[in-house]
Amino acid sequence: MLSDLLVIMDLTGVAVFAATGGLVASRKQMDLIGFGMMATLTGIGGGTLRDALLDRPIFWITDQRYLLVCLGIALIIYFFAPLVQRRYTLLLWGDAIGLAAFSVLGAFIALQTGATPLPAIVLGMMTATFGGLIRDIVAGEKSLLLKPEVYATAALLSAGVFTVMASFGVPLILSTLTGIVAGFALRAGGIHFGWSLPRYRQRAGRTYK
Amino acid sequence: MLSDLLVIMDLTGVAVFAATGGLVASRKQMDLIGFGMMATLTGIGGGTLRDALLDRPIFWITDQRYLLVCLGIALIIYFFAPLVQRRYTLLLWGDAIGLAAFSVLGAFIALQTGATPLPAIVLGMMTATFGGLIRDIVAGEKSLLLKPEVYATAALLSAGVFTVMASFGVPLILSTLTGIVAGFALRAGGIHFGWSLPRYRQRAGRTYK
Amino acid sequence: MLSDLLVIMDLTGVAVFAATGGLVASRKQMDLIGFGMMATLTGIGGGTLRDALLDRPIFWITDQRYLLVCLGIALIIYFFAPLVQRRYTLLLWGDAIGLAAFSVLGAFIALQTGATPLPAIVLGMMTATFGGLIRDIVAGEKSLLLKPEVYATAALLSAGVFTVMASFGVPLILSTLTGIVAGFALRAGGIHFGWSLPRYRQRAGRTYK
Numbered sequence: 318m319l320s321d322l323l324v325i326m327d328l329t330g331v332a333v334f335a336a337t338g339g340l341v342a343s344r345k346q347m348d349l350i351g352f353g354m355m356a357t358l359t360g361i362g363g364g365t366l367r368d369a370l371l372d373r374p375i376f377w378i379t380d381q382r383y384l385l386v387c388l389g390i391a392l393i394i395y396f397f398a399p400l401v402q403r404r405y406t407l408l409l410w411g412d413a414i415g416l417a418a419f420s421v422l423g424a425f426i427a428l429q430t431g432a433t434p435l436p437a438i439v440l441g442m443m444t445a446t447f448g449g450l451i452r453d454i455v456a457g458e459k460s461l462l463l464k465p466e467v468y469a470t471a472a473l474l475s476a477g478v479f480t481v482m483a484s485f486g487v488p489l490i491l492s493t494l495t496g497i498v499a500g501f502a503l504r505a506g507g508i509h510f511g512w513s514l515p516r517y518r519q520r521a522g523r524t525y526k
Numbered sequence: 527m528l529s530d531l532l533v534i535m536d537l538t539g540v541a542v543f544a545a546t547g548g549l550v551a552s553r554k555q556m557d558l559i560g561f562g563m564m565a566t567l568t569g570i571g572g573g574t575l576r577d578a579l580l581d582r583p584i585f586w587i588t589d590q591r592y593l594l595v596c597l598g599i600a601l602i603i604y605f606f607a608p609l610v611q612r613r614y615t616l617l618l619w620g621d622a623i624g625l626a627a628f629s630v631l632g633a634f635i636a637l638q639t640g641a642t643p644l645p646a647i648v649l650g651m652m653t654a655t656f657g658g659l660i661r662d663i664v665a666g667e668k669s670l671l672l673k674p675e676v677y678a679t680a681a682l683l684s685a686g687v688f689t690v691m692a693s694f695g696v697p698l699i700l701s702t703l704t705g706i707v708a709g710f711a712l713r714a715g716g717i718h719f720g721w722s723l724p725r726y727r728q729r730a731g732r733t734y735k
Numbered sequence: 736m737l738s739d740l741l742v743i744m745d746l747t748g749v750a751v752f753a754a755t756g757g758l759v760a761s762r763k764q765m766d767l768i769g770f771g772m773m774a775t776l777t778g779i780g781g782g783t784l785r786d787a788l789l790d791r792p793i794f795w796i797t798d799q800r801y802l803l804v805c806l807g808i809a810l811i812i813y814f815f816a817p818l819v820q821r822r823y824t825l826l827l828w829g830d831a832i833g834l835a836a837f838s839v840l841g842a843f844i845a846l847q848t849g850a851t852p853l854p855a856i857v858l859g860m861m862t863a864t865f866g867g868l869i870r871d872i873v874a875g876e877k878s879l880l881l882k883p884e885v886y887a888t889a890a891l892l893s894a895g896v897f898t899v900m901a902s903f904g905v906p907l908i909l910s911t912l913t914g915i916v917a918g919f920a921l922r923a924g925g926i927h928f929g930w931s932l933p934r935y936r937q938r939a940g941r942t943y944k
Contacts, residue, residue, distance in 0.1 A: 345672060348723035350679045354655075357648065365579065370783065370793050375579050378636075381644040395726060427796075435799040439775070446772075450873065455659065455669055460873055462769050470768045514766035517813060557932035559888045560880050563864075566857065574788065584788050587845075590853040604935060664868065664878055 322490075323425070326418045327364070327376070328386055333415035334448050335360030335387040339394035340408050341456045349395050355452060356391035357384065362448030367423050367440055371430045409508050412449070416468070417500035419445035420475035421493055425483070434480050441476030442469065466507035470514060475500025531699075532634070535627045536573070536585070537595055542624035543657050544569030544596040548603035549617050550665045558604050564661060565600035566593065571657030576632050576649055580639045618717050621658070625677070626709035628654035629684035630702055634692070643689050650685030651678065675716035679723060684709025740908075741840065745782070745794070746804055748837045751829035752866050753778030753805040757812035758826050759874045767813050773870060774809035775802065780866030785841050785858055789848045827926050830867070834886070835918035837863035838893035839911055843901070852898050859894030860887065884925035888932060893918025 338359030342352040361377050361384075368375045377383040423444025427437035446461070446469050453460050461468050479496030483489065506512040547568030551561040570586045570593075577584045586592035632653025636646035655670070655678050662669050670677050688705030692698065715721040756777030760770040779795045779802075786793045795801040841862025845855035864879070864887050871878050879886050897914030901907065924930040 343726050346725045346727060347672065348679075348725050350676075350682060350723060351672075352726065354678055369578055369787055370796065372581070372790070372792070374581070378579065378641050378645045378649070381642050384644050384648055398726070432796050433799050435802050436796045439802055440796070454663060454872060457669065457672070460875065462765060462772060462873060463763060463875070467768075469772055470766075473768060514768060516764045516766050517761050517770065517816070518764060552935050554881060555934045555936060556880060557888075557934050559885075559891060559932060561935065563880060563887055578787055581790070583790070587788065587850050587854045587858070590851050593853050593857055607935070663872060664880060666878065666881070 322493075323422065326422055328382065330415040330419040330422065331360040331364070331383050332386050332390055333411035334363070334419070335390040336394060337408050337412050337415075337449065338452050339391050340398065340405070341452055341458065342391075343394060343398045345456050349391070352391040352395045353388055355456065356394070357387040358455060359448045359452040360387040360390070362451050363419055363423070363444040363446065364448075366447045367426065367444040370440065370443075371427060371432070373426070373430065413471070413501055413504040413508060416445045416472050416504060417475045417497040420472040420500055421479045421496040424476040424480045424496075425489075425493070428480065428483060434484050438473070438476045438480050441480065442472045445472040445475070465511075465513045465516070467503055467512050467514060468507065471500040471504035471507065473500075474503050531702075532631065535631055537591065539624040539628040539631065540569040540573070540592050541595050541599055542620035543572070543628070544599040545603060546617050546621050546624075546658065547661050548600050549607065549614070550661055550667065551600075552603060552607045554665050558600070561600040561604045562597055564665065565603070566596040567664060568657045568661040569596040569599070571660050572628060572632070572653040572655065573657075575656045576635065576653040579649065579652075580636060580641070582635075582639065622680070622710055622713040622717065625654045625681050625713060626684045626706040629681040629709055630688040630705040633685040633689045633705075634698075634702070637689065637692060643693050647682070647685045647689045650689065651681045654681040654684070674720070674722045674725070676712055676721050676723060677716065680709040680713035680716065682709075683712050740911075741843070744836045744840055746800065748833040748840065749778040749782070749801050750804050750808055751833035752781070752837070753808040754812060755826050755830050755833075755867065756870050757809050758816065758823070759870055759876065760809075761812060761816045763874050767809070770809040770813045771806055773874065774812070775805040776873060777866045777870040778805040778808070780869050781837060781841070781862040781864065782866075784865045785844065785862040788858065788861075789845060789850070791844070791848065831889070831919055831922040831926065834863045834890050834922060835893045835915040838890040838918055839897040839914040842894040842898045842914075843907075843911070846898065846901060852902050856891070856894045856898045859898065860890045863890040863893070883929075883931045883934070885921055885930050885932060886925065889918040889922035889925065891918075892921050 335356040338355035338357070339352050342355040345351070347355065364376050420441040422441070424437045424441030427440040428434075432440065449461050475496045478499045479492050482492035482495060503512070544565040547564040547566070548561050551564040554560070556564065573585050629650040631650070633646045633650030636649040637643075641649065658670050684705045687708045688701050691701035691704060712721070753774040756773035756775070757770050760773040763769075765773065782794050838859040840859070842855045842859030845858040850858065867879050893914045896917045897910050900910035900913060921930070
């Protein structure tokens with residue numbers, strides 16, 4: 318049952334990330350193959366890095382449903398994106414769910430593979446953000462690291478809350494849900510209220526002795 | 527004999543990709559080390575990703591001829607590129623051969639390592655396109671995913687034709703050659719006639735009920 | 736004692752690279768999480784690639800001190816960067832030390848894992864330059880491959896001198912120090928005197944028979 322939940326989370330996360338890749342492909346007016354590649358890169362990028370670093374079999378090579386999901390999403394977006402009004406809003410919210418779910422999933426897998434908590438948190442965050450990072454690099458878009466609202470921070474919160482709770486023995490379902498809700502709520506604040514962390518500023522006016 | 531053919535295909539693919547990397551280095555007026563790095567990154571990038579994802583020993587660590595080829599190509603291009611008139615044409619055609627050969631080779635290795643057909647096709651396509659993708663990112667050039675003519679599509683066709691034929695038991699030499707010819711022919715149409723897939727367009731004027 | 740020396744070199748290299756990542760984050764006015772991610776990507780990027788390609792356990796998953804160093808450096812730079820006058824000078828010199836040390840370390844680990852000399856040299860150079868390469872790509876800065884002064888060349892020299900000496904049986908401490916000093920001296924010449932390799936130039940005026 319738990320492993321079913323994990324697979325469903327994983328497929329959902331891959332699907333929403335793939336959708337953000339497809340939407341970037343539509344903005345860049347790519348062809349159908351470009352849609353497929355952007356959806357796939359974004360959908361499976363983070364999990365691929367996670368599995369490669371943990372020396373596990375790569376999830377989408379073992380189970381081809383993940384690729385089918387990415388390619389299906391690419392097709393749907395190529396043909397139906399214009400139907401979807403306000404699709405950037407959809408993109409943002411879908412991405413927020415994927416971000417939180419993938420952070421927790423990545424951290425969970427890392428802990429299961431024997432990683433200690435701090436690397437597990439970092440691997441969770443990577444799982445959630447790496448696909449988007451390469452999506453933006455390949456498409457020549459402004460990197461998500463340079464955008465103002467909380468994003469990677471939400472991934473960090475999800476992975477952190479989950480990892481700390483799981484390390485203290487809180488039941489897995491509870492720590493999973495709490496981790497997802499925490500990161501999603503933070504990201505929701507970023508989307509809706511424009512929450513952001515203070516950015517570094519050249520404090521030129523200040524003087525130091 | 528088959529494995530000889532594979533090694534020759536592989537060395538040839540690495541050499542032509544390395545050459546495209548070297549030519550980009552010449553366009554960006556890099557120094558000799560830059561030539562070496564661009565040639566090597568482009569030449570071995572795709573196969574490195576393939577081997578890392580399939581958890582095989584990385585081919586150029588095991589067999590140093592691949593690095594020698596990349597570095598030799600870098601030297602040749604650094605000193606003789608001006609001799610070669612119309613070298614962008616050469617680049618395009620060499621790249622087309624490498625693209626088709628690497629797609630088939632990547633898919634073949636994936637199947638041999640036990641991958642199912644769909645992941646094998648994706649891995650074949652990645653093997654062929656990843657080196658060029660990082661070449662363009664590192665050099666700050668427009669990504670091949672954003673260019674109009676068929677490119678990744680040709681890689682997909684090569685990997686797909688080969689994988690389907692091989693999965694149905696067609697002799698390896700025949701499926702290999704058919705796969706290479708199919709992808710090369712498609713890419714040739716892209717270079718010569720400007721073939722391209724329809725790009726996604728904002729269908730703003732259309733109305734939906 | 737030798738392995739202590741290696742760990743110290745490694746932690747130092749990670750720290751100075753992390754610092755260059757943090758300083759780029761300050762230039763791009765990122766938030767604290769951005770600092771953490773840039774410092775971590777830059778600090779551990781090269782070694783991660785090295786370990787993944789050599790199919791070793793990833794160093795920062797096994798030993799979480801590396802992440803602590805990156806995050807600590809990110810915090811320090813976020814809060815104290817304005818204190819440091821002329822921090823770009825510091826960045827350059829710290830980076831020069833890390834570059835030389837990481838090249839030697841990467842080549843050493845590759846040789847130890849059974850690689851032959853040429854791949855070991857390439858892996859050493861990759862270990863030293865890959866973190867900076869992704870730092871520049873993610874931050875949208877001009878790639879270090881496109882900058883005029885010797886940089887990758889110094890990494891190549893360090894890895895090359897070390898690997899050749901070690902292959903001829905020179906004691907490890909001696910080849911390590913010589914390798915580091917050679918690459919550092921070359922890079923120092925690049926920083927101080929602007930040493931550079933001749934760049935490829937379109938020799939349009941020349942005629943060939």
